[in-house]
Amino acid sequence: MSAETTRPPQVLVVEDDPHLAAGVRENLRAEGYQVSAASDGEQALAWLRDNECGLIVLDVMLPGIDGLGVCRTLREQGNNTPVLFLTARGDPADRVRGLEAGGDDYLAKPFHLQEFLLRVRAILRRWDWYRNASATAATAVLRFGGNEVDFRAFRARSWNGEIQELTEKEAMILKVLAEHLGEIVSREDLLERVWGYDVFPSTRTVDNFILRLRKRFEEDPANPRHFLTVWGVGYRFLAESKP
Amino acid sequence: MKSPRVFQLTALALIVVSAVQVGWWLFDQRAYTIEKVNAQRSAYAAQTAAAQALLDSGASPGRVREVLPQIVVSGAQASLAPAVDQALRTEEQRRINQYAWEGGFFLLALGVCIAVIARALSTEARVLEEQDSFLALVSHQFKTPLASLQLSLETLALRAPPPQAARTLIDRMLTDIARMEAMVTQILESVRLERGRVELRSEPLQLRAAVTRVVTQLEERARSERITIANSMAPGLYVMSDALALDVVVRNVLENALAAVSAAGGGSIDLSTREGVGEVELLVKDSGVGFEPAAGARLFEKFTRLGAAAAGGSAYYGTGLGLYIVRRLMELSHGRVAAHSDGSGKGASFVLAWPAAQEREP
Numbered sequence: 001m002s003a004e005t006t007r008p009p010q011v012l013v014v015e016d017d018p019h020l021a022a023g024v025r026e027n028l029r030a031e032g033y034q035v036s037a038a039s040d041g042e043q044a045l046a047w048l049r050d051n052e053c054g055l056i057v058l059d060v061m062l063p064g065i066d067g068l069g070v071c072r073t074l075r076e077q078g079n080n081t082p083v084l085f086l087t088a089r090g091d092p093a094d095r096v097r098g099l100e101a102g103g104d105d106y107l108a109k110p111f112h113l114q115e116f117l118l119r120v121r122a123i124l125r126r127w128d129w130y131r132n133a134s135a136t137a138a139t140a141v142l143r144f145g146g147n148e149v150d151f152r153a154f155r156a157r158s159w160n161g162e163i164q165e166l167t168e169k170e171a172m173i174l175k176v177l178a179e180h181l182g183e184i185v186s187r188e189d190l191l192e193r194v195w196g197y198d199v200f201p202s203t204r205t206v207d208n209f210i211l212r213l214r215k216r217f218e219e220d221p222a223n224p225r226h227f228l229t230v231w232g233v234g235y236r237f238l239a240e241s242k243p
Numbered sequence: 244m245k246s247p248r249v250f251q252l253t254a255l256a257l258i259v260v261s262a263v264q265v266g267w268w269l270f271d272q273r274a275y276t277i278e279k280v281n282a283q284r285s286a287y288a289a290q291t292a293a294a295q296a297l298l299d300s301g302a303s304p305g306r307v308r309e310v311l312p313q314i315v316v317s318g319a320q321a322s323l324a325p326a327v328d329q330a331l332r333t334e335e336q337r338r339i340n341q342y343a344w345e346g347g348f349f350l351l352a353l354g355v356c357i358a359v360i361a362r363a364l365s366t367e368a369r370v371l372e373e374q375d376s377f378l379a380l381v382s383h384q385f386k387t388p389l390a391s392l393q394l395s396l397e398t399l400a401l402r403a404p405p406p407q408a409a410r411t412l413i414d415r416m417l418t419d420i421a422r423m424e425a426m427v428t429q430i431l432e433s434v435r436l437e438r439g440r441v442e443l444r445s446e447p448l449q450l451r452a453a454v455t456r457v458v459t460q461l462e463e464r465a466r467s468e469r470i471t472i473a474n475s476m477a478p479g480l481y482v483m484s485d486a487l488a489l490d491v492v493v494r495n496v497l498e499n500a501l502a503a504v505s506a507a508g509g510g511s512i513d514l515s516t517r518e519g520v521g522e523v524e525l526l527v528k529d530s531g532v533g534f535e536p537a538a539g540a541r542l543f544e545k546f547t548r549l550g551a552a553a554a555g556g557s558a559y560y561g562t563g564l565g566l567y568i569v570r571r572l573m574e575l576s577h578g579r580v581a582a583h584s585d586g587s588g589k590g591a592s593f594v595l596a597w598p599a600a601q602e603r604e605p
Binding site: 017019020022023024026027030061086088089109110111112113114 | 379382383386387388389390391392393394395397398401402415418419
């Protein structure tokens, strides 16, 4: 294990309610995490300009820039730090909005402490896997069909020379598929590995992400040669296109 | 709620269709009248030509007048009798005027109906939207202290903290409960104010005495948060207001100032008075976290909590209703309230103005 992985993960808590922020901070510290705090979106973005962390616990309704705006800004800046949204609004449409803004998970207030801690652990574990799986020079880059994906930079150059900025979910799906080269990976497995348990309502989400990957990396997305659908099961990824 | 709206929309559609029909009827009747008059003119022109032909063929003017009574003969020239021509013009104008007045009246009446229904519909839509956003905001406001309460309780259950940490959690929970209780009170109060279910008395009140009473109750909190309250209010100034409303207004503004100063780590609040034309002003100037000048107008709207961001980790909890209640109570007291700040971190000043009362201290 490297020195980096032995250091406790840093978590940034962005919450404008002082009591809730204190409660979350104290519990994360008790679990061994290093915790920093911000009480609004501007403060959070300013902190993230100078610092790095393993996870952002982000309240949605913040004064000034709201949580969704903070998350969108980070993603636009190429910052892929995972985000766990906390919000008083918990209906499915709000969840989808949060995840579309680039969030990794979504927890409605009031929440159970143990569920919160479980989700924090799950997100960090997923990112730990992704980082470890992209740690060496051999695993950091994936080449297939004239495409080249840099997992560490979340960037790719597609077969036609276009530079593609990948979202962290796209990169993670690609990583899971690359780890199971030539094998069938079910939609459920992809959901579990990339999102965790009950974040999305359906496996259709995975299909949408596969469509996006095809648009980025297939010469003819309607007749894919790398991201193949196995009807009723999931997907098979081939680095070399079928003859 | 839905069926009256359907009824209103149906009525609106019917009225719009009726208005279009009236407009069409107007246009059609006018065109018909002009067409009829023109046909009449053509007929008279034919008669005139026939009369002229008779004259030219040697018929006597008397014979021509006998056969064609609308034609006059002057010398060897036949022409339409001026009275007939005038009658034709008058009839044309009368009918066009009649349609213009009748149609105009109906169109005006229908236009008024359309405006009334459209206004009612837009008001209803706005009220529904406000209710939705009110409910969303209320639920958000409650869920946050509820989440904090649950988190504190589950922390106690999960971690069995030492007595001092447990005490902190218990204090936090008690504050959360007080916060929710204050919210319920303020929400009920704001709903009553909104629906005009508050009857305020208007009596002469000694401003300095009323404000000092509130200050005395807040002094301990101010001391514990390293805030000094300087009171340089002039004695003997009377305002017209309801005693309870004045107390609520001053308390809310002072609590707001205390929260803003506390969030800045301590400072001062200065109270002073100024006599205007027919009114008395109370100035509350604080050295607190302030707000962006552009946000001043939003301060008095429901659920605005500008101070929360600057408050950071301090114990500032606004329900976002306090200053809304202040504004409504000041409006009902025929007074006014305004706030100003030069920007974040630059303090703020609030001006409360009531109608001056005639009574003065001897």
